[in-house]
Amino acid sequence: KMTTVEELEAATDRLLETGAKVGADAWQFRVKNQTPHCKFGETGVCCKICTMGPCRVTKKSPRGVCGCDVHGIVARNFLRFTAAGSATHSDHGREICNTLYQTAEDGNYKVKDPEKLLRIAKEWEIDTEGRDIYDVAHDVAYTALTEYGKPFGTQRFLKRAPKHTQELWEKNELAPHAIDREVSRSLHMTHMGCSSKPAPLIKQSIRSGLADGWGGSMMGTEFSDVMFGTPKPIDTEANLGVMSEENVNIVVHGHDPSLSEMICEYADDPKMIAYAKEKGAKGITVSGICCTSNEVAMRRGVPMAGNFLQQENIVLTGACEAIVVDVQCIFPALGPLSKCFHTKFVTTSPVAQMPDSDFIRFDAKTAAENAKEIIKMAIDNFENRKPELVHIPKLKQKATVGYSTEAIVKVLDGVANTQVDEMGTTKPLIECITSGVIRGAVAMVGCNNPKIRPDYAHVELMKKLIANDIIIISSGCSAQAAAKVGLMDKRAKDLCGAGLKRVCELADIPPVLHMGSCVDISRMVILASSLAKDSGLNISQLPVVGCAPEWMSEKAVSIGNYVVGTGIDTFLGIDPCVSGSDEVVDLLTGGTKDWVEASFTVEKDIDKLGDKMIERIEEKRNALGI
């Protein structure tokens, strides 16, 4: 039986009752205090780029002090939003490259997938012949790091895209150069007195997004796989019920697997478990929140405690000994909230330091010691639990996760017609799509946002799409929404149309495939590229769309830009603060088609959003005559 969104909400309400007992604050209250939100900000018409302002455009005052009109202001804000997202994802990627640079046979980090490393080394024309795998790793990492600041040339991974896509990027000057340069150029373009024409600003948004998706994020994904293993299907469980009342609960939260992998590794150490027993617990349970959860779930089967808007719930269970975070999507609220309970809020990165936290600086060189110190701190904290405050909602669901592109190609062999289909390609999927057994695919991604009932849009859209024989690939907090309600359980095939159900049975997969964290949306563009190459079509011709119904972060906008920039129409349930300029809206929802053959659709009515995606998929099928 699936878990309903109503059941998720009831569990949250029960936890808020505990919060009320200890005087805890929660986003549910803060959002009320912040509503209604500032209309100038919401529509993108507020400019605070220089101190002649802030200027807010209205009918009465249609231009800022410098004379910039509303279109320039909205487009500049959009570009800055994107650039911040690209910087954030790509800096995560850079940390991974740095960790790869420090791998060693006897070090904290090792090469777990040498085959993948060698494949990338060859792709980048780095010598591999007769060399020690760690020498190759260091050369690859060094080259990867130069992708951030190289003086000439475009991103190396762009060559992975179909020829046609590469030509579009070249022709329209969208091929990203050094990653840092694209971010920096975005800030330059939006400085007072630079660009105020929407088209070049939106073009730069796409280029900055592409630097993320085909640069920083892609390197983040690839080298995480090299160090921690390329994901393969693995069983796990999802929702708060994965926390254990008898065990020390350590919850990892954030993004960079360099931290969470180490915590998981040492939490499994028999010495640590024995120490936990000494302190009165039965064992140690590590579970995850947000993208970090996806990282360790898909490689280790570590259970997923929940997604973005559930992070406070973790502490509200009264059973969390330590919530350990690195970077991104961490509520500063966790500091004061943890003070209402016994929970240790452990920050580890110089990039994300917060009040009311214990800061234990995590470093690749000292990773093992840092991880052990954190786990020990959690175990020592077990005795401080207040039993009267402990309540873990019983809800959890089974999920099969870990469908990397490589794993998807492998499961597709299960539906291949061995007489005609080439094994080890995406051709069996193309065959299913061409014959109409599957109508198309949707990449469901992104966050939660209090502007929409948490998880409701993800879950309802997924149910609607699979019932219409549309297969879903999913990542980020969208993936956890799916897992929490049971849509990543193979038995969810019963919710599918007859065609998709048959494919799920033959390939032994759930209808919603977990592809990882948000940087792993780079896997999705590679999958789309493979589908295009294997079918001889352009990416934009495939009956495939992207969707982020509950998105909230700057990273999500960067992703939207690179997904559209790759030729995939992208559907949003939240407006990216651009409604104040019809010119910018027209560009984003149509004009970009001239450059990259794809654009955005914004639709706040979730049911209509689903209809529009289905419509687009059917339009693409009609155009192909299938």
Ligand code: BF8
């Ligand atoms: O990068 S989906 S809330 S956790 S931003 Fe954040 Fe959004 Fe979750 Fe991961 Ni992505």
